[in-house]
Amino acid sequence: MRTQPTPAHPAPTEHRVLNPATEELLATVPASTPQDVDAAVRRAAAAQPAWAALPPGDRARLLRRFATVVDEHLEELARLEVREAGHPVSAARWEAGNVRDLLDYAAGGVERLTGHQIPVAGGVNITFQEPLGTVAVIAPWNFPMPIAAWGSAPALAAGNAVLLKPAETTPLTALRLAELALAAGLPEGLFQVLPGAGSVAGAALVDHPGVAKVVFTGSTAVGKSIMAACAEQVKRVTLELGGKSPNIVFADADLAQAAAAAPGSFLDNAGQDCCARSRILVQADVYDDFMARLEPAVHAFTCGDPTEAGTSMGPLISAAQRERVRSYVTEDAPAAIRGTAPQGKGFWYPATVLERDPQDRAAVEEVFGPVAVVVPFRDEEDAVRLANATPYGLSGSIWTRDVSRALRMSRAVAAGNLSVNSHASVRYWTPFGGFKQSGLGRELGPDALAAFTETKNVFLSA
Ligand code: NAD
Numbered sequence: 303m304r305t306q307p308t309p310a311h312p313a314p315t316e317h318r319v320l321n322p323a324t325e326e327l328l329a330t331v332p333a334s335t336p337q338d339v340d341a342a343v344r345r346a347a348a349a350q351p352a353w354a355a356l357p358p359g360d361r362a363r364l365l366r367r368f369a370t371v372v373d374e375h376l377e378e379l380a381r382l383e384v385r386e387a388g389h390p391v392s393a394a395r396w397e398a399g400n401v402r403d404l405l406d407y408a409a410g411g412v413e414r415l416t417g418h419q420i421p422v423a424g425g426v427n428i429t430f431q432e433p434l435g436t437v438a439v440i441a442p443w444n445f446p447m448p449i450a451a452w453g454s455a456p457a458l459a460a461g462n463a464v465l466l467k468p469a470e471t472t473p474l475t476a477l478r479l480a481e482l483a484l485a486a487g488l489p490e491g492l493f494q495v496l497p498g499a500g501s502v503a504g505a506a507l508v509d510h511p512g513v514a515k516v517v518f519t520g521s522t523a524v525g526k527s528i529m530a531a532c533a534e535q536v537k538r539v540t541l542e543l544g545g546k547s548p549n550i551v552f553a554d555a556d557l558a559q560a561a562a563a564a565p566g567s568f569l570d571n572a573g574q575d576c577c578a579r580s581r582i583l584v585q586a587d588v589y590d591d592f593m594a595r596l597e598p599a600v601h602a603f604t605c606g607d608p609t610e611a612g613t614s615m616g617p618l619i620s621a622a623q624r625e626r627v628r629s630y631v632t633e634d635a636p637a638a639i640r641g642t643a644p645q646g647k648g649f650w651y652p653a654t655v656l657e658r659d660p661q662d663r664a665a666v667e668e669v670f671g672p673v674a675v676v677v678p679f680r681d682e683e684d685a686v687r688l689a690n691a692t693p694y695g696l697s698g699s700i701w702t703r704d705v706s707r708a709l710r711m712s713r714a715v716a717a718g719n720l721s722v723n724s725h726a727s728v729r730y731w732t733p734f735g736g737f738k739q740s741g742l743g744r745e746l747g748p749d750a751l752a753a754f755t756e757t758k759n760v761f762l763s764a
Contacts, residue, residue, distance in 0.1 A: 309465065313502045322617045323608055323648045324390035327617035331473050334498035339465075339506035342494045346436040346463035349491035349513055354433045354461035362412040365459055369405035372398065375482060379475055383447055386474045388649075389571065390573040390608045401451040401479065404730050404746075408459035408529060411751045416462060421428075421737030425763040431755035433461030434514035434538065438507040440528070441476065442520040443469035443619050444574040444670075450476050452734075452745045453540070457482040458493060459732035461756035465506050465513065466495045469520075471619055473497035496753065499676050511535060515754065518542070519576075522668075522694075528743070531641070532638045540743035542576065542735060543697030548689040549579035549725070553587040555701035559723070561595030564674075565603040567699065567725040569653050572605075572615050573672040574623070576740070577697040577719065577727050580669060581657075583688050586678040593676065597639050600636075600653050605643045618671060619647040627651055627671030630664040638676065660688060668694070682707065686714045697727045716746070 319329045334342075353361065359419040372379065379401070380394035387398065417429035439453035446468055454464045465700040468476035473495070480495040496503050500520075508516050508531045515538035518528050522543040532539040549567055551560045567579035568646045584592045603717030608616035618624045631637065631654055658665050679685045689698060700711045708722045718735045719727040727733060733747030743753060 305502065306443050310576055313418070313499055317473065317497060317499075319471065319474060320618050320620075321385050321387055325647045325649075328385055329474060330735045331477070331497045333470075334503040335465075336506040336662055338498075339496060339503055339510060340463055342491075342496055342689070343436060343510050343512035345491035346465055348460075348493065349489050350433070350435060350463040350557075352387065353458075353463065355488060355671060358413040358415070360739065361461070362409040362458070363411070364487055365405050365409035365455070366578045368488060369409065370718075371400040371482045371486040372405065375478075376402065379447065379478060382475050382478060384608050384616075386472050387443065387446055387619065388608050390610075390613040390616050392611060392613075393421065393571065394608075396447060397447045400448045400730065401455075404455040407730050408455035410749065411456070411748075412459050413749035415751050415755070422761065424762055427761050431460070431752065432693070432758050434754055434756060435506075436463045436465060436513050437515045437517060438510075438513045439464055440464045440504050440516065440518045441466065441468050442521065443472040444571060447479070448477045449475070449519045450479065450518075450731075451544075451679060454493065456745075456750035457515075457517070457754040458488075459760075460751040462514075462754050463508060464492065464493050466493070467500075467507060468495065470495055470497075490614065505531070506626040507536075508537075513546075514538060515540070525757045540735075540745065541741045542745065543696075543739060543741045544670075545578065545736065545740050546581060546582050546668050546692045546694045547577060547579050547697045548581045548715070549674075549687050549699045550689060550711065550715075551582065551584045551588070551592055551703065552682075552702040552704070552707065553585040553698075554703045554707075556703065556723070557588060557592055557595060560701040561592055562599050563725055564596055565599050565613075565653065565705070568674040569600075569603050569615050569672045572618050572651065573627075573674075574670050575617060576668075578670075578674075579699055579725060581688075581692075582666060582674050582676045583679050583685055584676060585685070586680060589676075589678045593638065596655065596676075600639050600655060603641065603653055603654060605641060605650065607644075614670065615653070618651050621649055623670065624649045624651050626667055626725065627673060630667070630669050630671075630673055631656065635726075640670075655733040660691065666692070672715040682711070684725055686711070689715045689717075693739040696740035697721075699725050727750070
């Protein structure tokens with residue numbers, strides 16, 4: 303919500319960054335004030351025109367150099383992500399590599415950002431893709447590095463300046479990326495990072511008339527308030543919000559494969575993933591068989607020290623997040639499957655599978671933790687009804703050997719990113735975004751740069 307600081311709850315002047323696996327203090331980072339935001343917007347406005355005016359090949363080359371510098375620091379960035387976000391090191395390496403790849407991919411779009419020549423009577427009609435100016439990217443804590451880059455890389459490639467506000471709990475990789483951008487030769491002021499409170503620095507970016515577009519990833523409640531604030535200035539906005547995605551397993555599926563893959567779909571990143579398939583819908587005929595196969599697969603998904611190569615799942619981000627997750631796992635109905643997690647320091651929470659009514663809070667709300675609810679369904683129609691009985695529509699998976707059913711289901715499920723016999727839904731070169739209250743607009747994919755431009759139409763009488 304757009305809760306503003308009050309005298310009783312003054313804005314923090316700094317943020318303490320903790321290692322969620324150990325609770326050790328990693329760093330104290332100053333919180334940006336509205337004055338800091340204003341100064342950053344001015345620096346961005348000074349840097350952006352020359353950046354936009356660069357020959358496309360030169361802009362692309364600088365972004366590729368930025369990608370190379372990220373690659374040279376991949377292990378350092380990954381280790382920083384492990385420390386501040388608790389991600390297993392194998393996942394964190396993928397995340398740092400994703401930043402490199404996004405920069406590289408966006409660089410490839412600079413020379414391809416072409417307009418059209420449209421036949422008209424009495425002259426020539428051409429279109430230009432003009433940069434917007436300064437773009438604010440407001441990032442969450444669940445995937446601090448990739449999500450920062452999803453917005454920043456195409457925005458820069460399209461000729462914009464970027465002001466990145468990382469989440470309060472995870473500012474360190476973003477700050478390091480800004481240093482690497484300068485080291486790669488990006489101009490001062492073009493890519494700035496403003497750590498700070500959402501209600502202060504985030505709100506100041508959203509409200510600032512010098513910011514042309516806001517790219518927000520986070521909770522649906524905050525996303526709605528940002529959309530409303532953007533409406534004041536008809537400011538462009540992209541929203542990537544929550545999800546409650548279904549994993550639909552039909553009786554004709556390869557059950558062994560479906561059960562083996564299910565844990566990763568809701569336990570990756572300890573379930574702190576907007577695409578988590580946290581509702582497992584299983585056709586009633588094979589329900590018991592599926593559950594018997596799911597149990598060992600969940601136990602094999604090891605939760606522990608994120609610095610170790612074999613770890614599949616780390617801790618939750620914070621004590622507050624753990625309390626939130628706990629509130630969904632009530633004692634009145636025991637968990638069907640319960641994994642293990644380390645005891646003692648750290649915000650640990652074990653893998654948990656619940657058998658609940660589809661109306662149960664845990665089956666309806668985004669838990670954002672390693673918790674899935676399993677619900678049986680009768681037939682295809684019932685599966686579609688259950689899958690779509692949510693205000694969200696981000697992603698989902700369909701497991702079946704019947705190709706016709708896979709296609710029918712893919713068209714019937716109202717979600718932006720579906721996978722058949724797989725849970726893969728994020729690639730930097732394919733579009734990503736939500737239906738319904740999961741978001742607005744698309745990121746990634748071949749059209750990513752276009753979302754950071756205005757189309758200008760010019761008619762020349764001749
Ligand atoms: P959040 O939406 O509060 O924060 C996301 C980002 O927005 C952060 O950088 C935050 O500082 C900023 N922000 C917060 N209030 C703002 C405001 N008024 N104006 C501008 N920026 C603002 O998310 P959270 O509190 O970190 O997490 C709460 C819940 O949100 C989670 O439990 C989860 O359900 C959901 N969430 C979803 C995603 C996602 O990828 N869809 C990511 C993070 C959190």
